[in-house]
Amino acid sequence: MELCEYTCWQLHDMLKRKEVSSREITESVIKRIEEVDERTNCYITKTFDVALQKSHQVDDKIRRGEEIHPLSGIPIAIKDNICTEGVRTTCGSRILLNFIPPYDATVVKRLKEKGAVFIGKTNMDEFAMGSSTETSYFGITRNPWNLETVPGGSSGGSAAAVAADQTILALGSDTGGSIRQPASMCGVIGLKPTYGRISRFGLIAYASSLDQIGPITKDVRDCTLLLNAISGYDEQDSTSVNREVPDYTKSLVEDLKGIKIGIPTEYFGKGLDKEVEEGVLDGVKLLCSLGAEAEETHLPHTDYAIASYYLIATSEASSNLARYDGVGYGYRGAEEDLIDMYKHTRSSGFGAEVKRRIMLGTYSLSSGYYDAYYLKALKVRTLIKQDFEEAFKKFDCLITPTSPTPAFYIGEKIDDPLTMYLQDIYTISTNLAGIPGISIPCGFSHDGLPIGLQILGPIFGEEKLLQIAYTFEQNTDYHQQKPKI
């Protein structure tokens, strides 16, 4: 087994026992990237020099006999919408083609302090708008399980990199499913934390009331380690919550006694692939055989989730993306006069999907339509949130499919935005409600593509989600399967 194939906690043990060095781990990951990234295209920017330098520092520390953090010396990939000081951060867009942030996002700062090794910036749908990583200006990312299929999106580069051992850990961001859906399609773990658990400072905004950064990892233990490292209040993000961060590794106990699982019937209807349905329901059976109890329940406003999400997200995006005008930073189009420069910059700097969303959002915020669309969507958002609050009075968690289908073919949905938006049907309500959700591998389709099971919990209910996910993982081996690439 190559070093790049291990998990973070395994490598940490090996580092502590001085069986390997961080340099060897980093070199193994670099070698793997050099072997396969031409085919997967997970990375927009590779930072191998910085990574090797950092690994030497950690090795020196170990040599001096100093204690190291569980993430010290471990390679991590960062989604390219998270700012990294001195390292290009493109958001998958031409408009930020040459943007080099002068500061680190809070999550990056926290990881640096812990000695993590930054291996590169991963590919994504432009401005995180998409479910397939096909809208990136830097080319599509391919799913390591089948290179003709998409890795999901928008954090497709991060999820595919973890699956293909092109990194040990990764960060993604999730506005409507962008951590969980690619994790599910690539057969890895993806957690969207409670809104406010993790600082968004330095995360390039798509829809600020929905965006959240989170871990993408090879197993649940790694997920707890990464979550521990990045969680917590940040005075630079007023939406981060000042609430104590528990040690999430304490959730790594195999115990489902008394756990009540709700199965929302609205998530098992039309459009759900048969194999995905079977995989998820078999997963629920397994959890029940281990001591949990499951019962059907309802989230009655589910039908309105896509419509309200695509109004709220696009409205916020139209405002957030107004700053890309060719003046402050990034790409600048040809300039005859000022207005002409704005026009050129924005029409050639943004791709088609981003422009579609800016137009949708501008429309729904415009006077005369605001009440009919944006305001209505906000009201529906409250109803969706209340559906969950009601459900969590009775259940510890809800279990659903993460995505209605396994990975689909490249090009299959890209020309039909509505079909693409339907990919998010099981993930977006979570963001509208601000609750946490995790996707874990629960099987494979007949043609060998991973299937993901989603566990949802109440606000700040990460610990129980992780405990359930961990127990599931300890009793299955789906997460240990590797794509042959």
Ligand code: GLN
């Ligand atoms: N696919 C959804 C969208 O395009 C979600 C994206 C995300 O979570 N960033 O908006």
